[in-house]
Amino acid sequence: MTRPIAPIRDADWPEAVADLRTGFAGKMNVYRIMAHHPDLLRAWTGLRHHIVQSSALGRMRAEVVILRLAYKLSSSYEWNQHVLRGLDVGLSTKRIESLRGPVCDMAQDDAQLAGAVDMLLAHHRLPPEQLSQLETLIGRPAVLDLMATMGMYLTLGFMLNSTQCPLDDDVAADLAATAPDLMM
Structure with a gap:
């Protein structure tokens, strides 16, 4: 092996x-x-x-996108890293937890961002109406940054999952002390 x-x-x-x-x-x-x-x-x-x-997404929205993607990829390394980053930029534990669930249970803006992540993963594009709604919410540069963020973190997720990359010790310790219920 x-x-x-x-x-x-x-x-x-x-x-x-x-x-x-x-x-x-x-x-x-x-x-x-x-x-x-x-x-x-x-x-x-x-x-x-x-x-x-x-990123034109801003830190908080970027963390929503990254966390949803990490969850969908079952990338525990990225999920755990970004739980801490999400908390650092002001996401609540409840809001982070919601990103593991159905879109209909999320706050409206998070549902739009997570819905875009889900659609891009499932269909590799956003339908015109969803693209227009997203652009209204966050602006055209941020829509492009959302897609670029997903591309970057998809690549990282592939590497992390394939190599079984261990979580950094400092992150594991911080997460265990701060938000153990959110660990993946």
């Missing part, structure tokens, strides 16, 4: 991305997995920066 790809240790960190080890990439196991392919990790940085720092 082949072992899963493990996060790269500091001692084995590739020289080609040495400058990324002390930043975001060295802090999270998901990027320590990606460091097995330094060119991919380097290319990833620009999109990641936009999605995490500059």
Whole structure:
């Protein structure tokens, strides 16, 4: 049986991305997995920066999208990471919990965002009426950022689930202390 790809240790960190080890990439196991392919990790940085720092969705809406996607992908690593991030940007535990349930049980804005995630996963596009409603809610740049966010986190979800990437120790500890009922 082949072992899963493990996060790269500091001692084995590739020289080609040495400058990324002390930043975001060295802090999270998901990027320590990606460091097995330094060119991919380097290319990833620009999109990641936009999605995490500059998205027209804003942090709270982005977390709703990411959490719904993580739940739908059964990506415990992403779900657990983003429960903490969601709490940090002001999502309540009740609101986060609702993202695991049916869209009809969510607050209206969350239902529109989660509904878009569900539709894109199921049908790979948004029908014109849903696209128009979403654009009215969040604006055209944010609709495009929603799709880009999903693309980025789909890729991460595939990597995380396939490699069985372990949750970062600090995140596991914080989540166990803060919101153990939300752990996946």
